[in-house]
Amino acid sequence: xxxxxxxxxxxxxxxxxxxxxVILLGYFYRKxxxxxxxxxxxxxxxxxxxxxTPLPIxxxxxxxxxxxxxxxxxxxRVNYLEMFVITGIGYGFYIFIQLLIAEMMMSLSNFSYFDIxxxxxxxxVILxxxxxIITVSLCYLLSKYTYYLDELRVHLREPNLTKRLRNIIITxxxxxxxxxxxxxxxxxxxxxxxRDTLVLLCIIVIFIIMSGYHxxxxxxxxxxxxxxxxxxxxxxxxxxxxxxKLVREKEVRNNAILKLTEKDNSIQSIKAFIEKEQNFTxxxxxxxxxxxxxxLEGLDELLYALLINKRRLARLFGIIIFVSANIESDNSRITxxxxxxxxxxxxxxxxxxxxxxxxxxxxxxFHISIREQEMEFLITCDVDAQTSSNLKIIDAITLFKQDNAxxxxxxxxxxxxxxxxxx
Numbered sequence: 468x469x470x471x472x473x474x475x476x477x478x479x480x481x482x483x484x485x486x487x488x489v490i491l492l493g494y495f496y497r498k499x500x501x502x503x504x505x506x507x508x509x510x511x512x513x514x515x516x517x518x519x520t521p522l523p524i525x526x527x528x529x530x531x532x533x534x535x536x537x538x539x540x541x542x543x544r545v546n547y548l549e550m551f552v553i554t555g556i557g558y559g560f561y562i563f564i565q566l567l568i569a570e571m572m573m574s575l576s577n578f579s580y581f582d583i584x585x586x587x588x589x590x591x592v593i594l595x596x597x598x599x600i601i602t603v604s605l606c607y608l609l610s611k612y613t614y615y616l617d618e619l620r621v622h623l624r625e626p627n628l629t630k631r632l633r634n635i636i637i638t639x640x641x642x643x644x645x646x647x648x649x650x651x652x653x654x655x656x657x658x659x660x661x662r663d664t665l666v667l668l669c670i671i672v673i674f675i676i677m678s679g680y681h682x683x684x685x686x687x688x689x690x691x692x693x694x695x696x697x698x699x700x701x702x703x704x705x706x707x708x709x710x711x712k713l714v715r716e717k718e719v720r721n722n723a724i725l726k727l728t729e730k731d732n733s734i735q736s737i738k739a740f741i742e743k744e745q746n747f748t749x750x751x752x753x754x755x756x757x758x759x760x761x762x763l764e765g766l767d768e769l770l771y772a773l774l775i776n777k778r779r780l781a782r783l784f785g786i787i788i789f790v791s792a793n794i795e796s797d798n799s800r801i802t803x804x805x806x807x808x809x810x811x812x813x814x815x816x817x818x819x820x821x822x823x824x825x826x827x828x829x830x831x832x833f834h835i836s837i838r839e840q841e842m843e844f845l846i847t848c849d850v851d852a853q854t855s856s857n858l859k860i861i862d863a864i865t866l867f868k869q870d871n872a873x874x875x876x877x878x879x880x881x882x883x884x885x886x887x888x889x890x
Contacts (some may be wrong), residue, residue, distance in 0.1 A: 476595045477514055480561075481507035483602045485539075488556040490606050493617030495889040498840055502542040509538060524655045525648075532558060532647065548623045548636055555643035556680075562650045563673050564605075565598045569654060570666060616680065618687035621802060632683070639679045646672040691803055695769060762790035766835065767801045770809075774833065777813045784821040785829055788813075792835045801842065804870055805887060809844070811863040816848050816881065823850055844885040851879040 485503045490496055513534055517527055532554065540550045569583050572594065583590050609615070622628060623636070646669060653665045759778045763771050778788050813831070820829050827850060834845040852860050860883070864874050873886040 473592060474511060474515065476592055476599070477511045478507050479599050480595055481510045483599045483606070484557045484561040485553075486606050487560055487602055488553045490609050491556065491614075491616055492553070492620040492623075493615030494620065495840060496610070498889070499543065506535070506538045506542055510535060525651070528647070528651050532644070546624065548628075548633070548640075549620075551640035552619075552623060552636065555640045555647075559643040559647050559650075559673070559676070561598065561602060562647055562654075563669070564601050565594065566650045566654060566666070566669060568594060568597050568601070616684045618691060619680065619684050622683075622687050635679070635683065639676055639683075642672060642676050642679075646676065694803055695806075762792060764792075765794050766792060769803070769806050770801050770835075773806055773810060773813075777810075777817070781817055781831070784817055785825075786817060786820050786831065787829070788831045788833055790833045790835070792837070794835075794837045796837055796839045801887075802870075804866070805872075808863045808866045808870075811859050811866075812846060812883065815852065815859045815863075816846070816850070819850050819852055819854060820848065822854075839889075841886055841888045843887075844883075846881065846883040846885075848881040850881060852881050853878045 482503055485506060486496070489499050489503070510531065514531070517530065520527075522530075535558065536550055536554050539545065539553050540547070543549070543553065545553065572578065572583055572590075578590060583594055622632065649665060649669050649672065653662060653669060759775055763774055766774070774788065774790055781788050816831055820827070820831070823829070830848070832845075832847045836843040836845070852858075860876075860878070860881075864876060864883075867874055867885055867887075871888070873884075873888075875884040876882065
């Protein structure tokens with residue numbers, strides 16, 4: 468019975484150990500829960516097998532870490548940086564919590580380290596259960612208050628990550644494994660004279676690691692904010708350029724009308740000219756009454772700002788953007804890259820629509836569906852986007868595909884479906 472309980476607790480340990488970094492880094496937990504359970508079963512079975520070998524404890528821990536890395540890499544389908552960070556944070560923080568609980572149990576009782584860690588009594592299981600409870604509580608608090616290092620996760624997957632940032636992340640990962648070795652040594656050799664010094668050294672190392680990850684996260688947030696500001700400043704600059712273009716076109720039309728007044732049949736000529744221009748420049752009456760914020764309630768701040776700006780820009784062209792949303796989950800995490808790609812698509816559609824005659828229905832329908840595991844954009848427009856000389860829509864579609872989005876599209880008329888899964 469004791470053997471069964473110990474193995475069940477071991478499985479729960481590995482599940483908890485892997486759950487902490489997955490939640491902390493902002494991965495979509497439900498997507499990974501089955502993989503976490505499978506890895507936990509394999510790791511627990513490996514622990515049972517290796518327990519009966521004559522290998523030293525240090526070698527056993529090293530083999531466990533290596534196997535955990537391989538399983539995370541294969542089952543989570545992550546790159547090497549993500550693998551190091553996930554296994555390091557999971558194993559490191561779990562063993563740190565266990566070390567603190569072991570210290571507390573020893574200080575509040577007459578038990579030695581050997582009793583708490585290796586005795587045949589229930590003390591090791593109690594230590595494991597207390598560690599699981601505290602770690603699960605920490606995971607719950609992180610999830611409840613949505614404290615995620617999602618910017619760190621996004622940059623771990625960034626293919627063009629700078630060498631400096633890559634080296635910092637690798638250094639923090641190495642420090643994490645140094646801490647794991649120190650903490651494991653303290654737990655295994657708890658009767659050492661310098662035990663208190665080693666415990667203090669463990670705390671210093673884990674503090675440096677936590678500070679390093681927090682500083683990285685803050686830097687990535689600042690970088691994201693600066694890039695977001697640049698995007699919207701570029702949009703403002705674009706709007707100013709378009710306004711200048713419209714003013715110049717107005718001046719050209721006024722000069723043309725003045726020239727026509729010099730002709731003998733000036734009234735008929737002016738009337739024909741105005742009718743011809745209205746075919747391309749007339750603004751539908753309903754565009755001037757459109758509420759810019761209609762349909763944008765509950766959207767991500769960046770997506771909200773993008774659509775507000777595009778609606779303002781569309782008014783200059785006599786175009787309206789209808790937005791509708793079906794939000795089934797508040798788990799929406801749109802990235803800055805996705806905002807950039809949507810910006811390219813919307814700009815292209817606005818220019819194509821502007822160049823079409825007024826007989827074409829000048830509107831863009833933009834529907835957003837946010838579900839638990841994915842976010843879907845449906846963009847439709849009654850226009851042939853293939854008439855554009857740039858075809859930037861194709862560029863944006865390619866970029867979305869490189870970002871692992873599922874795309875289904877038609878260009879005549881435009882019907883574009885983009886499905887972005889949450890990590």
